[in-house]
Every structure is written in structure tokens, then in C-alpha cells.
Amino acid sequence: MKSLALPSHEMHTLPIEDIVVHHEGLKSYLFRQTFDIEPGQFVMLWLPGGDEKPFSVSDVRDGRIEITARAVGPFSRALMACKVGGFLGLRGPFGRGFRPRGRGLIVGGGIGIAPLRYLVHRLAQDGMECQIALGARTARELMFAADFVRRGARLATDDGSLGEKVMVLALAERLCAAEKFDVIYGCGPEVLLVGLHQLAATVGCDCQLALERHMKCGIGICGSCCVDGSGICICREGPVLDRAELDQVADFGRPHRDATGARKN
Amino acid sequence: MKSLALPSHEMHTLPIEDIVVHHEGLKSYLFRQTFDIEPGQFVMLWLPGGDEKPFSVSDVRDGRIEITARAVGPFSRALMACKVGGFLGLRGPFGRGFRPRGRGLIVGGGIGIAPLRYLVHRLAQDGMECQIALGARTARELMFAADFVRRGARLATDDGSLGEKVMVLALAERLCAAEKFDVIYGCGPEVLLVGLHQLAATVGCDCQLALERHMKCGIGICGSCCVDGSGICICREGPVLDRAELDQVADFGRPHRDATGARKN
Amino acid sequence: MNPLAVRIAGIALESPLVLASGVLGTTASSLRRVAQAGAGAVTTKSCSLAPRPGHPAPCILPWKGGMLNAVGLSNPGIEGALEEITEYRRTCRTPLFVSIFAGSPAEFGELAQRVAAAKPDLIEVNVSCPNVESEFGAPFAADPAACAAVTRAVKENAGGIPVSIKLASQCASIAKMAEVCQRSGADVLTAINTVGPGMWIDPGAGRPVLSNLVGGVSGTAILPIAVRAVYEIRRAVDLPIIGTGGVSCAADALQLIMAGADAVGLGSAIYGGGIGLFDEINRGLADFLQSRGYQSLHEVHGMAHEKGKP
Amino acid sequence: MNPLAVRIAGIALESPLVLASGVLGTTASSLRRVAQAGAGAVTTKSCSLAPRPGHPAPCILPWKGGMLNAVGLSNPGIEGALEEITEYRRTCRTPLFVSIFAGSPAEFGELAQRVAAAKPDLIEVNVSCPNVESEFGAPFAADPAACAAVTRAVKENAGGIPVSIKLASQCASIAKMAEVCQRSGADVLTAINTVGPGMWIDPGAGRPVLSNLVGGVSGTAILPIAVRAVYEIRRAVDLPIIGTGGVSCAADALQLIMAGADAVGLGSAIYGGGIGLFDEINRGLADFLQSRGYQSLHEVHGMAHEKGKP
Numbered sequence A, B: 001m002k003s004l005a006l007p008s009h010e011m012h013t014l015p016i017e018d019i020v021v022h023h024e025g026l027k028s029y030l031f032r033q034t035f036d037i038e039p040g041q042f043v044m045l046w047l048p049g050g051d052e053k054p055f056s057v058s059d060v061r062d063g064r065i066e067i068t069a070r071a072v073g074p075f076s077r078a079l080m081a082c083k084v085g086g087f088l089g090l091r092g093p094f095g096r097g098f099r100p101r102g103r104g105l106i107v108g109g110g111i112g113i114a115p116l117r118y119l120v121h122r123l124a125q126d127g128m129e130c131q132i133a134l135g136a137r138t139a140r141e142l143m144f145a146a147d148f149v150r151r152g153a154r155l156a157t158d159d160g161s162l163g164e165k166v167m168v169l170a171l172a173e174r175l176c177a178a179e180k181f182d183v184i185y186g187c188g189p190e191v192l193l194v195g196l197h198q199l200a201a202t203v204g205c206d207c208q209l210a211l212e213r214h215m216k217c218g219i220g221i222c223g224s225c226c227v228d229g230s231g232i233c234i235c236r237e238g239p240v241l242d243r244a245e246l247d248q249v250a251d252f253g254r255p256h257r258d259a260t261g262a263r264k265n
Numbered sequence C, D: 001m002n003p004l005a006v007r008i009a010g011i012a013l014e015s016p017l018v019l020a021s022g023v024l025g026t027t028a029s030s031l032r033r034v035a036q037a038g039a040g041a042v043t044t045k046s047c048s049l050a051p052r053p054g055h056p057a058p059c060i061l062p063w064k065g066g067m068l069n070a071v072g073l074s075n076p077g078i079e080g081a082l083e084e085i086t087e088y089r090r091t092c093r094t095p096l097f098v099s100i101f102a103g104s105p106a107e108f109g110e111l112a113q114r115v116a117a118a119k120p121d122l123i124e125v126n127v128s129c130p131n132v133e134s135e136f137g138a139p140f141a142a143d144p145a146a147c148a149a150v151t152r153a154v155k156e157n158a159g160g161i162p163v164s165i166k167l168a169s170q171c172a173s174i175a176k177m178a179e180v181c182q183r184s185g186a187d188v189l190t191a192i193n194t195v196g197p198g199m200w201i202d203p204g205a206g207r208p209v210l211s212n213l214v215g216g217v218s219g220t221a222i223l224p225i226a227v228r229a230v231y232e233i234r235r236a237v238d239l240p241i242i243g244t245g246g247v248s249c250a251a252d253a254l255q256l257i258m259a260g261a262d263a264v265g266l267g268s269a270i271y272g273g274g275i276g277l278f279d280e281i282n283r284g285l286a287d288f289l290q291s292r293g294y295q296s297l298h299e300v301h302g303m304a305h306e307k308g309k310p
């Protein structure tokens, strides 16, 4: 007679211990670490009295969890207004993160760079080799650039303000032509992920790509994050899917669903 | 943020595997052992569709739990009518049992002999020495006599039909005069227990005596088993109390309470 | 013979376990996935005529005793729902129950008619939503007359598809409500919906967590209330019952079945057990039957009502 | 200054934690023991004019989500209760709340008068018992007029001793009930009593376990319902509230306090935690206050009602 498991997703209401301002609309928030979380997993971040949204972790070090957010709408703008000492609610860890193995190619675009930073740190810690290719619209959107460059990352921007003026997918293709990887780890706009999925198929390696879908519960109950096709929950079995799992995602790279559950067109 | 402990008192509904008939109003019931229970602890025994009452365990061996009951009223009479294969509900273990230490004198009267049988077996198993004195009204009320005699027990009956024709307390006093014990373990009518408590004080040893009070819940909630004085719950901190604890029982050997909570006079 | 096979209102289920409405029930793909995991039938998230985004997160909160939710009946509206129903039908044979809700009997009738065209196996009527025509916006589920009107409106428009009314425990007498529904033409009853409502305050923030402040209580916390509700309904009427509320293991499901449920809904516990729970509970039920020498679930159905010794 | 000291209706409590009625509350000795364990006040088991043996066991059943009970209001009657009250008073200074119940307003008045003579600190009125004068034997707690009549009858006979009405969540609106009680003279409100009722069937026996078949649900399962009830009551009236239901740790107690409770009842959780729980929760509350830099509980009292950012 098994009983309902106790939730591992209790609210951890914690003061912001520090804020790193990349620019006014792109900041990293540091909290005391009160639970374990792996690269690619996410937290639900609650503005007490307001909404709660999914955010990856951009680092865990020295007993602190770091979240990096970009202002895109009402929630993330409210987040930008939070000050050190203010209390936010974190629940987690949610989902299934990256499962590092072998030699990796790490490819990120835009805010998708955030979880990859934690992944890179973790791989370095575990002595696993990897190449890194990152892209963003402009230099100021490419956060943590110095840290990444120190680890040998190739950079690309749309306007050439940092690194090469190419698409990050082109960097990735170039690296794949030069050497053999076991896995491509990716996070960023879905169009980039579709490209990486094809690239992995072409060069014959696996991939682990972090998807985004509309999330309400984060725990595999509401169904709002379920992909068409296999029907799996991105919040629970994802957000990181491997190549075979992505083959079963019918709406990969295609319009997906909004808060009503209707397909966006 | 601790959550309510899961109950260890789930219902175990089990078929009666065997019945030992001491006489028509005194039987032992054997069940498959599905939980651990110590000598002196008790179970709540449920007749499905009927009441539930507290019963000690008279043995645990070969993966079976044994309960020995005497017919005294409606519940125990219904129990006597149960057949092998019939299902009864057991919840347990409840309460705090005997805490064996040093050299023991075991003294029991009437149905109070039942839990002492398990205690004697356990002491023998653990290689701890003890003397045994048991009493009952008649030979047929003195169950397990052969087993006990094999272990050196002194027996007494009111009518002299087995062992000596004295009060069991007298046997106990005689044994205490002859040698020194660390603990007197006792179970039986409260008047016997009061005598043993005094005996322990007189000879200067500890005692561990199993009390009975009216029980409804067995888990320290309803308060019906609370003793006057210290106010402790017999179902939870007892039924086995030591000498110091008994010193704080204001109604020890005096009228105690019925199902309404009123003092019986 | 499959010992777990049951039949309600003529619908044959391979397992008594039914995915409860509102859980993983918006898209054809996720419904199909749950069906493949061992559900005997799947119920869609309740749909309304117009799309509804529902309440913002936090709207689903697991807590130590179960779950709280104030999803706010988000759904893509009947158009979107019909697309999913059609797609599900095309790719999966497991019986499909479509849940609907509306603000008035007339709207319920309209919805039923549109849903019936897609030929689900059963239409489940969620009456735990505010009745916009009532003076106080009280839910239909607490008002016998309103509930009767809804039942009739849906029946008239369901084109012969069996109709289940989903009762709530928050009413003066759930047995009375069951009788009213039976008289008004219900073919099946589902019981219960969420209980409460409840509120969860995060002490660290000093604020209620749910964006809607309060939400319905489900999961383990409500199991005894669901068992009592099913027991009372079974005593009052002889309609098939989909017993729902707090089930997370085979023993829980057996409680509902012994109280009189013909099928058993499963919702919140998927959080703790994943969709593998369907298979796990199916196996637990089969093991129980075998260990007691029963040939099928029918032998224990409603047995808690029998008097005397077991 | 003791940061946990609170005052309700002029009664000074050293801790907000109150032993809930019906738990370890029949004898002077056990009440005293709980007081010594750190309760700010203790409530007696509800007593009636005549003695009542209550229902046979099983009448209290812990289950994975909390507790079920159908003790059947067993009590030694007012004579026996008065003896215990006197004995408690003689040996213990911790405030004593005496709970009473009866079948009619007149009987409630008579009980109140007799209890008042023993000078408890507060009389708590258990209105979750059937009203013998009502056509359906429905509990007073669900009927505003009956509840008002009881409140007035007790107030008139309480000789100035503060009176708390103990509300149940099973009513159309607990906020409305609170208003009715306030208007009728209540000094304090206690909320909530048990929820449900619920039933637990043992699958092995195929029978309901409680001898009474159904019982009230308490413990963790009802915490969110209690929090919501207190929140609603606090919005409706400004009487002190003894928030009760499902508390088993300091965080739970804080939920009720932030929802608006002035004191916090503790009952079922004593099963899991023993009476050591009083001390444990007291320490947890003090730690929370200190870690957040608050001087006293008053600073967080009702804070969940404040709008905007924390």
C-alpha cells in the first residue's frame, strides 16, 4: 500500500542574495542553494503575489543557485525590478536535464546560453571534454562571454559585434566537419534546435536539446507542455530530449500551444 | 517542514491460520506475521463489521503472531466463535513493551500470563536468566503450563488443581526472599500488580508491570486510557510502566474509567 | 477472460481505471499516451464553447496531503477540442469520455450537441462550475433543480451517447443529487470533483500561493470523502458510478469499487506515480483478485454494503 | 518579552497553540500534562448534560492523509466534567477552554450556566452536532438561524465568560456564519471542526472500518480547507479566531496565523508527533520570527491579506 509521494516541489522562498546586471533587460539572480538541481533542469520561479514561470539554472556554485533571465514580457519585466534582499519563491528541481556522456559539442543561442553555462561548468568539473559554439543577436545579449571564451568557445553575433557575423548553426556545422562528437547539447530558439537535430542525424551522433513549451504545473499534470506525436510532457520527461525522442515530436519546429491548449498559428 | 508521519497502524486483515483451544472460553489464534511487535506491546484486534479491542501478543515465532484471548464479554465471545480461515483485522504494534535487563522475576496472573509467555521466550532466546511464578483460578485457566514448567516456572491455583494452592503474589515474595532480582515483570489483575509494585519497593528492585485501561484509539489521541496523576496514556507510554512511572499513577489499584470517561465506582 | 474488464452504460473497458478530467487531457497525443499506459478509458479536460486561458501559474500545487488546483478551466474551446477528439479517434481505440462545462443549461445543450457529433463514448458533464443564471453564481452541483435542468438539456442533445453527471461533495446530500440526476436521465454518475476549496499560504512569502488565492483539493486528502460519497450514491441509485478522488494505489481503488464504483478515476496521483501508475494499479488489482480466489472485479463490486461477517 | 504571547478575548496565552477539543481532553490529569508540554491553552473534550459512551472502536483511524474519527461525542456528562475542571483548576494555571454540545438552544443555555459556575477561561460551543429540534437533525453549524439561537443562549448564561463558536466548513458560507455569530454575541470563533464525513473501507475485509461507518476527517488532509476558512472569516469579521485543522508543524501554524488566526488548535497531529509537538512548534515559531527579524507573532498575524509584494 504505497502512499502518494511527498512533493519534492515545496516552495523555497529565498531572498535574492546578489544580482549580476548584464544589461537592464538581462540579469542573473543568486539564491542560497536549498535543493540540488542538474544542468538542464529548471525551477518554477514565483513572484509572491504574482505569477510563476519556468527558468533554467545558469549555475550552481559555492552553495548558490543562479538564474539568468531576459525581459520579454510582464513577468520577466517585473523580475528585472526585483532588488537584492527581495524574496522570490523557487520550486524545483523539475524535469530531466542533460545526461553528459562522451565528447560533446555545446551549442546555444540567445537566452538559451544560460543553462549551457551550468552544463559547461559541470563538464569541466567532471573532466569531460567539449567544444562550445554560442550565438546571440548582439554582443550585449551574449552573457558570460568572457567565461565561455576562456573555455575555448566560438562566438557568433547577428551584427558581428562579438565573434563572427554568422549563424551559430554554421559554427556548429563547421565544428562537426572538423571532428567527431558523441553528443550535441543544445538550447535556444526552436529553429536552431531543429537545425541541430538535423545536423546530429547528418553526422551520425546523438543530440540532447532543451525544448520549451507552455508550462503551468511543471509536474506532468496539466498537460499544457505535452508535445504532439509521442505526447510526452516537456516539464517532466524533458525539457532535454535526445535524438530518438525528438523524432517523435510531431510539432518540433512547428507552431505549438498557448495557455488555452490551442495550437498557435 | 515535517509532515505527518505515515501511520504504522495500518489494518492487516489476515486469515486465522490456526487456533489452539485451551478450553471453550480460552483460545490462542495464530496469524501470519506482517509486522514486528515486542513482548508487552499490543495489537488492536478487529472483527470486521464489529468492534476492535486491545490484545497482547502471546508469542511470535516461525513467522507467526499468536494472540491468546479469554471469553469475558460480547467481543471475546464473538472471537471464540471464529474459525480457521476467517479474516480478522490486526493493527499494531501499539504501546511500549517490556525492556528486559538483568535478572528478572516474571509474575503473571490469569489471562495476564499471555504476554509473559512471549517475554519468557524472548528472554530465553537472548540468554537472559529469569524465574517465573504464575497463578490462575484453576488448572484449565493456566494456559501454556507445560511450556512454562519446562522453563522452571512455579505455579499456583486458587483451587490447588495445579501447582500450589496459594496466591501467586506469595510465590513471588518467596522467590524474592531467596534471591535478588533486577526487575519484576508482571501482568495480571491490577491488585496483583499493586502487590508487585510494593514488593519491588520492599526488596529494592525495579518493576515493569503491564497495566490495562479502557482503550479506544490505541494511539494517544482519545485520552480514554490516561491515568490519573501523571496523565500519561497507557496505550502509548504503557502498557508496561516501570516503578517510578507507577509511583505517579494516582488511580493505580483504584477504580478507573469507563467508555464515557467517568470514574467507575 | 480479463478479470479487470468492466462495462458501464454499454461501454466495454479493459480496465476500471479512467483518466480523470483535467489531467493530461487537452491533446489527442497525451490522451493516447495515457490510454497506451493502461487506462481503461480517458476523459478530456472539460471544454467550453469559447477558449479560456485559465488562471496564471501557480495554479497547480502539490502539498504534503495531495494537490490544490485553480487551473480556471483553461481549454481551447469546442473548436479546438473537436480537432483533438477527431485526431484521438483516428489513432486510438480506448474509450474516450469528453467532459463539458457551461454557464447555463442552454449552453450545456449546445455543447452536448456539438460534442455528440464527434461520437465520444460518453459525455461527462462537469457541473462544478458557476451557474451564471443563478442569483449567486453558485455551482450547478449544489442546486438540485439546476442540476436536473442541465442533465435534461445534455441528454436531449447527446444523440443517444451515454451521459455522466459529475457530482461534487459540496452539496447538502450527494445521494439526493444522484437521485435527481437519475430521474433527469443521467446514464452514469462520476463522483467526486475536487473538495474545498482550500488555500495554501507560503509562510516565507506571507502570501497565498495560488494566483486565484483558493483552489480545489484533490489527491490523497480527499480519498475518504470520495469513498463515502460513492457509498451513499450506490445506496441511493443503481446507475453505474465512476468513483474518483484520491486514488494512488490498488488498495485505494478497491475501496471505491467495494463502496460501489464500477470504474475508478485517477488524476492527482499521476504526479507521484507518473502514468506508469495505471499499469501498477492494474497489476495490483489483478493480484488482489487472484490472491483471494476471485474471478473478476464484479465479485467485490459494492461488497462493503453487505451486512455481517466477511 | 515572550514573542509567542497572544491575547484573545482578554485571555493571555503564553503560546498560540491550543489543544483542540476531543484530543486527550477528558481528564484533569491529561489536560494538565498537555499544558505542561507547552500548550498556551487546553480545550476539554465536548461535554453534554448526560454521560455518553460514544461509538465502539474502531472509532479513531489514522490513515495516510490524516485521521478519521467517529468517537460519537463520548463524555462523562456535565457532572463528571465539572469534577475534572475543578481538579484541573486546582493544579494548573494554563488557561482552560471548556467545550460543550447539546441538542437544542435551551440545553446549550443550561450547560453554559453550569459550566460557567466552574469559571473556565472560555466556553467553546461545538455546534457540529445534530440539532434535535430541526426537521432533519441537521447540525447547528450549517444553519445560520439555529447557530444564532445557540450563540445567544450560551452568551446569556455564560456569566460574562468569553464564548467561542466552533464553526464547520460544511455550510454554504463560513464567512456568513461568522457574521451571524458575531451579531449574536460571540466573542471568539474557532474554525474548523472535522471535514467530510469520510469513510475508510478495508479492502482485505471488504468492510468500512469505523463502527459508525463514517467519521470526520482531520489532520493534514484538511489543512488547506482550514486555512481558507480562517482567511474568509478574517475578511468577514474582526473577532479573534482559534484556527484549527491539520496543523503538524510550525509552517502549518504560520499558514493559519497569516490567514488571520490569533491562536492555533492542535489535535490529530499529536498522533504523529506526540505531545512533544507543542514544544517543537513553539520553537519553530520562535525561530521563524527571529530569522525574519520580527519581535512578535502580531507582526505576521493576518499578513496574507496584505496586497502587493511581500
Ligand SMILES: Cc1cc2nc3c(=O)[nH]c(=O)nc-3n(C[C@H](O)[C@H](O)[C@H](O)COP(=O)(O)OP(=O)(O)OC[C@H]3O[C@@H](n4cnc5c(N)ncnc54)[C@H](O)[C@@H]3O)c2cc1C
Pocket: A042, A052, A053, A054, A055, A056, A057, A067, A068, A069, A070, A071, A072, A073, A074, A075, A076, A077, A111, A114, A115, A211, A212, A213, A214, A215, A216, A239
Ligand atoms: C524549461 C524552460 C526554461 C526556461 N529558462 C529560461 C531562462 O533560463 N531564462 C529566461 O529568461 N527564460 C527562460 N524560459 C522562458 C521563460 O519562462 C519565459 O521567458 C517567461 O515565462 C516569459 O514570461 P513573461 O511574462 O515575461 O512574458 P510573456 O509575454 O508572458 O511571454 C513571452 C514568451 O515567453 C514564453 N512563455 C511565457 N509564459 C510561459 C510559460 N508559462 N511557460 C513557458 N514559456 C512561457 C512564451 O514563448 C511567450 O511567447 C524558460 C522556459 C522554459 C519552458
Ligand SMILES: Cc1cc2nc3c(=O)[nH]c(=O)nc-3n(C[C@H](O)[C@H](O)[C@H](O)COP(=O)(O)OP(=O)(O)OC[C@H]3O[C@@H](n4cnc5c(N)ncnc54)[C@H](O)[C@@H]3O)c2cc1C
Pocket: B042, B052, B053, B054, B055, B056, B057, B067, B068, B069, B070, B071, B072, B073, B074, B075, B076, B077, B111, B114, B115, B211, B212, B213, B214, B215, B216, B239
Ligand atoms: C493492553 C491490553 C492488553 C490486553 N491483552 C489481552 C489478551 O492478551 N488477552 C485477553 O483475553 N484480553 C486482553 N485484554 C483485555 C481485552 O481487551 C478485553 O478482555 C476485551 O476487550 C473484552 O471485551 P468484551 O467485549 O469481550 O468484554 P466486555 O464485557 O466489553 O468487557 C469486559 C472487561 O474487559 C475490559 N475491556 C473491555 N473493553 C475494553 C477496552 N476497549 N479496552 C480495555 N479493556 C477493555 C474491561 O475491563 C471490561 O470490564 C487486554 C487489554 C489491554 C488494555
Ligand SMILES: Cc1cc2nc3c(=O)[nH]c(=O)nc-3n(C[C@H](O)[C@H](O)[C@H](O)COP(=O)(O)O)c2cc1C
Pocket: A221, A222, C020, C021, C022, C023, C045, C046, C060, C067, C069, C071, C073, C099, C126, C166, C192, C193, C194, C217, C218, C219, C220, C222, C244, C245, C246, C247, C265, C266, C267, C268, C269
Ligand atoms: C489539475 C486538475 C485539473 C482538473 N480539471 C478538471 C476539469 O477540467 N473538469 C473536471 O470535471 N474535473 C477536473 N478536475 C478534477 C478531477 O477530475 C478529479 O475529479 C479530482 O481531482 C479528484 O480526483 P484525484 O484525487 O484522483 O485527482 C481537475 C483536477 C486537477 C487536479
Ligand SMILES: Cc1cc2nc3c(=O)[nH]c(=O)nc-3n(C[C@H](O)[C@H](O)[C@H](O)COP(=O)(O)O)c2cc1C
Pocket: B221, B222, D020, D021, D022, D023, D045, D046, D060, D067, D069, D071, D073, D099, D126, D166, D192, D193, D194, D218, D219, D220, D222, D244, D245, D246, D247, D265, D266, D267, D268, D269
Ligand atoms: C478523535 C477526535 C475527537 C474530536 N472530538 C471533538 C469534540 O468532542 N468536540 C469538538 O468540538 N471537536 C472535536 N474534534 C475536532 C477537533 O477539535 C479539531 O477541530 C479537528 O480535529 C481539526 O483539527 P486537527 O486536524 O488538528 O485534528 C475531534 C477530533 C478528533 C480527531
Ligand code: FES
Pocket: A214, A215, A216, A217, A218, A219, A220, A221, A222, A223, A224, A225, A226, A233, A234, A235, A236
Ligand atoms: S507543465 Fe503541466 S504537464 Fe507539463
Ligand code: FES
Pocket: B214, B215, B216, B217, B218, B219, B220, B221, B222, B223, B224, B225, B226, B233, B234, B235, B236
Ligand atoms: S486509547 Fe486513546 S489515548 Fe490511549
